Amino acid sequence: MSDTSLGSIVVDGTGMTLYMFTKDAPDTSACEGDCLVKWPPLLGKPKAGAGVDDSKLGSFTRKDGREQATYNGWPLYYWFNDKAKGDTTGQNVGSVWFVLDRDGNPIKK
Structure with a gap:
């Protein structure tokens, strides 16, 4: 977990x-x-x-045989434009990509 805006x-x-x-x-x-x-998947x-x-x-x-990590059942991904820890530039991309809170729910800010 990390504290962000x-x-x-x-x-x-x-x-x-x-x-x-x-x-x-x-x-x-x-x-x-x-x-x-x-x-890219985690x-x-x-x-x-x-x-x-x-x-x-x-x-x-x-489907490609690789094992992907999940949190609360959600498959986890990185965003290619995040370059450093704390970056959240993938938040709300296309209104379909979101960060997750501790309970595993999307934060839709």
């Missing part, structure tokens, strides 16, 4: 912001092909860091 949000172990895609379903990614160029089984609800962490196998 959007509130406390889910980040990876290095502090990079993670996003969810509203077109996804629990443990299912709708982001394929060109989408993955701008929204791959592997996630480990809980400070403030994260460990019971909400999970993973699933993508």
Whole structure:
């Protein structure tokens, strides 16, 4: 978890912001092909860091066979324009990409 202007949000172990895609379903990614160029998935089984609800962490196998991390069932992604920890430039892109709060709900600010 990291404190930002959007509130406390889910980040990876290095502090990079993670996003969810509203077109996804629990443990299912709708982001394929060109989408993955701008929204690379967080791959592997996630480990809980400070403030994260460990019971909400999970993973699933993508159609391409790679394991993608989830939080509260939402597949997790990076945004290619975020360059440093704390960046949240992917927030509300296309009105479908959002950061997540500790409960695993999208923050729609």
